[in-house]
Amino acid sequence: MIKVSIIGSGNVAGHLVQAFAKSDSVELIQLFSRKKDAGITLPENISLVHDFAALEEADLYIIAVTDGVIAEISGELPFKNRLIAHTSGTMPLETIGDDNRKAVFYPLQTFSKNKAVDFREIPICIEAQFAADFQLLERTARAISDKTYAINSDQRKALHVAAVFANNFTNHLYQIADEICRENQMPFDILKPLIVETASKILQLSPSEAQTGPAKRNDSKTIAAHEAFLSDYKKDIYHILTESIQQHGKKL
């Protein structure tokens, strides 16, 4: 059994606790939280601690906290030469202090407090200083997910930017579509099947193959009508994305 302790009490920490609790090959031993009430439902055999000195020996400590405090927390750990991983998509491996063995255990997903996720479907990106540590991380990741990837710090930085496009920006386009619906007395519900189908299409087709619409087919009449209909930032966003689709079309 791989002994794991988790440091943190946010969404990622909470989802990791739930995922490890179901595993046969990983034993979650402690959850560290500065707050007295971590707000996480802990399985029976896992103890909640509030003092770094109370952390028992484990094979792996996962620091699941916001980017800005990873370095500080790793510096406060009262032990040396143990394996410490952070869960950030943006921070380099070196964010972990030099006293311990550095690693990254980054689950690439958008976590909400009140929405369950199937952890087996979540890609886990791992990185470590040493080969033996990498293997332990890999076994730990496979205990909760079917999708593990070796991703170095440079790649992870790029991946995080890609995820901003695929997740944050996409969601913002949903928000603009929602606004257009409401401004014209239509429920956003009309668009939901289209949104779900658009996402599920790329499981079968590449985004390039799946591209449709007025920009893709250079339908300048429809594009002009849409731009005349829109104003302000919506018009600017429409324009820049239409141009980008057309430029991509030319490259093919």
Place this chain on the structure above:
Amino acid sequence: MIKVSIIGSGNVAGHLVQAFAKSDSVELIQLFSRKKDAGITLPENISLVHDFAALEEADLYIIAVTDGVIAEISGELPFKNRLIAHTSGTMPLETIGDDNRKAVFYPLQTFSKNKAVDFREIPICIEAQFAADFQLLERTARAISDKTYAINSDQRKALHVAAVFANNFTNHLYQIADEICRENQMPFDILKPLIVETASKILQLSPSEAQTGPAKRNDSKTIAAHEAFLSDYKKDIYHILTESIQQHGKKL
């Protein structure tokens, strides 16, 4: 039984044929196609015709062709005072010629030739000149879909713009994310679970509630790092969408 004939042989026509073939309350009687081989698999009792004069009397004719030829085809129909609907998201009701009763039967979905869709989940937006025709359209739509909406021509124009954001532009963001992955030797597969989760989240949360990421939390350090990482059109798109998310955040 409502008697329906379909004019056209594209993706929408093909999917409509499959959907009506399963219905108990709609009888699909003829499919009109200019091409000798319509490329659509027709159920046994539906005849394929190539001459407008061969069109039998039906309660509803659905013209499922590209926007540019709807007016021409509706003008060529050799009968009067019958109910004719087009399936376009962008063309007004008036695109149908004055000889017949005008209507719109617009299924809001992205159709691909080789990907099956569950028509019961597809919103159908309907519009008609006369109340009795509207009721017949509604019964026809309900025969194949659980989601029917009364949408007038102005609303439909707005809805089509919203759909460009929710579908075409979203897919283009997937394409940019795919490029970033490939440029950094990572498979696009890593992002697929995130993309599917992002879409399915808005079934439970409004896009505004679901928004996360550096722009939403005004994380200027991460934003600056991402903009330094990106170049050209990717950087421009990152910038304009980040600004728009931040502006929306201020309004709340």
